[in-house]
Structures are given as structure tokens and as C-alpha cells.
Amino acid sequence: MKFENSLAFARKLDRQDSLASLRKEFEVPKHNKKPIIYFVGNSLGLQPKATRKFVNEELDDWASLAVEGHFNGKRPWLYYHKFSKKVLAKLVGAKPLEVVAMNQLTVNLHLMMVSFYSPTKVRHKIIIESGAFSSDQYAVETQIRSHQLNPDDALVELKPRSGEHTLRTEDIITAIKKNGDQLALVLLPGVQYYSGQFFDIGKITKAAHEVGAFAGFDLAHAAGNVPLQLHKDNVDFAVWCSYKYLNSGPGGIAGAFIHERHRDNSAIPRFAGWWGHSEKERFQMKKGFKPMDGADGWQVSNVPILSSAAHLASLQIFDSTSMAELRKKSVLLTSYLHFLLTELDSSKNLFEIITPSSSSMRGCQLSILMKKNGKKVFNGLVKKGIHTDWREPDVIRAAPVPLYNTFTEVYTFASVFGSLLKG
Numbered sequence: 001m002k003f004e005n006s007l008a009f010a011r012k013l014d015r016q017d018s019l020a021s022l023r024k025e026f027e028v029p030k031h032n033k034k035p036i037i038y039f040v041g042n043s044l045g046l047q048p049k050a051t052r053k054f055v056n057e058e059l060d061d062w063a064s065l066a067v068e069g070h071f072n073g074k075r076p077w078l079y080y081h082k083f084s085k086k087v088l089a090k091l092v093g094a095k096p097l098e099v100v101a102m103n104q105l106t107v108n109l110h111l112m113m114v115s116f117y118s119p120t121k122v123r124h125k126i127i128i129e130s131g132a133f134s135s136d137q138y139a140v141e142t143q144i145r146s147h148q149l150n151p152d153d154a155l156v157e158l159k160p161r162s163g164e165h166t167l168r169t170e171d172i173i174t175a176i177k178k179n180g181d182q183l184a185l186v187l188l189p190g191v192q193y194y195s196g197q198f199f200d201i202g203k204i205t206k207a208a209h210e211v212g213a214f215a216g217f218d219l220a221h222a223a224g225n226v227p228l229q230l231h232k233d234n235v236d237f238a239v240w241c242s243y244k245y246l247n248s249g250p251g252g253i254a255g256a257f258i259h260e261r262h263r264d265n266s267a268i269p270r271f272a273g274w275w276g277h278s279e280k281e282r283f284q285m286k287k288g289f290k291p292m293d294g295a296d297g298w299q300v301s302n303v304p305i306l307s308s309a310a311h312l313a314s315l316q317i318f319d320s321t322s323m324a325e326l327r328k329k330s331v332l333l334t335s336y337l338h339f340l341l342t343e344l345d346s347s348k349n350l351f352e353i354i355t356p357s358s359s360s361m362r363g364c365q366l367s368i369l370m371k372k373n374g375k376k377v378f379n380g381l382v383k384k385g386i387h388t389d390w391r392e393p394d395v396i397r398a399a400p401v402p403l404y405n406t407f408t409e410v411y412t413f414a415s416v417f418g419s420l421l422k423g
């Protein structure tokens, strides 16, 4: 599409937007009585209006049924992890058997590494990206240490080429081949939290498998943002949180994917709990863990119902459309933002967009590396009711999301950003 730098053009795109009515499903905070421009759905998604109703229904069942709510509630608590399966499977491109909502993201990452990182003398290395999200770094480092190994030796961190901000797929594959039979696991993001780069999950997984390693992905910034096909791509495992693009509320319940081919492989270790035990025998409280089939068998504890209710409220909005439709709008929204920002400073004197310029290599988010006055511009935006986020040392992340952001908001953001740059 040929974009134009005008409010009239942005409004025209909004009129042509077939998903525009979804914005009404969300609570948008106000600033001076006007809705703020919220480009931080990559950090905490807005609250769906249905969330309150879903959570209240569980509070009502608890009040009126108490323990019987496990069996007789509107959505019986005993089976709660099943209610999100179908939509989650669609979102990440999996079979329902391969996904489960459980725990929190970093906890799930640890559980998956218990299963998919069993280092031997030779095969003991993990590849991650340099500058990985802190929690992932700590998880990987402490997992390595728990096997009495040294991260200085076992951890391989991939850096972009000098002068570049994102990793080239070819360089990732070269590193995988180079580490060969020493490589146990490749653990990369779906979408990198800082740069916004969308990784080639299929190619990376294939390369990992060719050297005999597992491939796992942290989809914190990918789930609900970009189309995924975890089953088809043969990914071994993936984990994600639900409070970013999945709009399920602060600290919301996370998710995990384990490929079908690992479903009953007893050679794969796991840390078990009663909620992963065979449903038929769970309450017999007997010795000897018998896992449920598929991802359910990785559950540990019983389901946190209130955060799962919020999760379901949000997932029904995703179910009313499709990732394909959302992606179509998202590509247009973010491309429009990219176009407007590039017009402001084509010589890159004041800032540089470090997110890949090709739509297929990014999601909603653009990461704007500020060359001067970064924090001042960021604070100026907040004063005008425009919310992005600041990542040290010098990046503003802006993520217009297709569920509730508009082309007019993108236009307004770019023009205010432009005037703050000058001022």
C-alpha cells in the first residue's frame, strides 16, 4: 500500500479496518478525560471489558458453592485447564493436546529445561541470544549450574554482526552447526523483547535437530502478536506469558507447548505434581506418578481459577477473529508507523529504528534507538497521554496492537514524536 502522511489518510485506513469494532471490547485508560494512546500492549495488554464478568462469575461460584465449585460451577474448576486449550492451540499453531495454560512464564521455562536439557559430558551447550531477557538469562544460568556445569563454558551467546542490531538467521545456523554434537539446546525468542526481531522458528528448529539438539522458544512477545505454527515447525517446546499481547492481566497464567512426539517418551525427565497425574486416579492419592497424555502431564499444581478466568475472557476475543486477520491489520499498522517515523528523520541523525524493516521479520513493535534526548522525548509523550515504554539505555519501544489501536493513533503518535524531537 502507498501510505500518505496525513490525518485524513489515517482516518481513511480506520474506516476501512474490518477489526475496528474490537476496540470497544477493551477498557482504555483516560488522560484529561480523553483515551490515552496506549502502545504498550507488548508489556501489559489492556483489560477486556469481559474480564470483570468472568472473574466475578468465579467469585460467585466460590461464594455460593464453595468446594462444590470444583464439580458444579459454571465452568467446573476441576477441568479449568481444558477450557483454554482450543484457542491457545490455534494461537500458537498446535494441537490442543500439545498446549496447556499453567504457572508463570519463567517457572514454565524451568520445567521445560528440566525435560529438555539433560547435559552429558559431550552434549552440554545451550545457545541463546546475547542480551536475552534477564529472567531467561537467570533461568538458563542456574539450570546449567544445577548440573554442576559452568555457564562460561556451557552457554553460547549469539551477538549481531558489528554495526547491526539483530541476528541473521544464517549466523544462527552457522553457530548451531559449529557447536554440533556439543549442543544440547537452542533457546531463542519468538520475538525478541528489545529489538522486536521475529525469528525464523522453522529454520532454526530444523538446524538444531540436524545436529541432534532440542529447540525451545520463549514466546513472551510472540504469542498473540505473530502467526505461529509450532507443531508444523517441529519445535520441541515453547513457553509464553499471557499478560502481554494476550491481555490476561498482570501476572496472568502462562502457557506451554510440548510437541506431540514427546507426549509419552518416558526417557524425558520431568518435575511432577498431582495436577499432571492421570485424571482418573488423581484423587486416589497413590504412590507412582502416571502422567496425563500430552502437555497436561507437565502440570504441577491445581489451576489458579481467578487468573484463568481473566485468561478465558481475553481468549474469547481472539476466538472471535483469527491470527491471520489480526496479522493483516498488524502489518499495516506497524508499516504505517515505520513509514511516518522514517519521514521524520530519513538520515537517522536523531534516531534509528533497530527493528527489522521487513514485516515478515517483526511483529507489532518498533524499537526506536534514540541518539539524543531520548528520555526527554519519552517523558514528553507521557505528558501528552501517549504511552510507549523505555528500555535502558536508549530505546523507546512502541507497539500498536491490532486488537485495540487505530491508524489515527499511529498518526498522532508520529506527529507528537516529531514535534518533541525538534523541541
Ligand SMILES: *Cc1c(COP(=O)(O)O)cnc(C)c1O
Pocket (backbone or CB within 6 Å): 104, 105, 106, 107, 133, 135, 136, 189, 193, 218, 220, 221, 241
Ligand atoms: C515478559 C518476559 C518474561 C517475564 O517472566 P515472568 O516469569 O512472566 O515474570 C520473561 N522472559 C521474557 C522474554 C519476557 O518477555
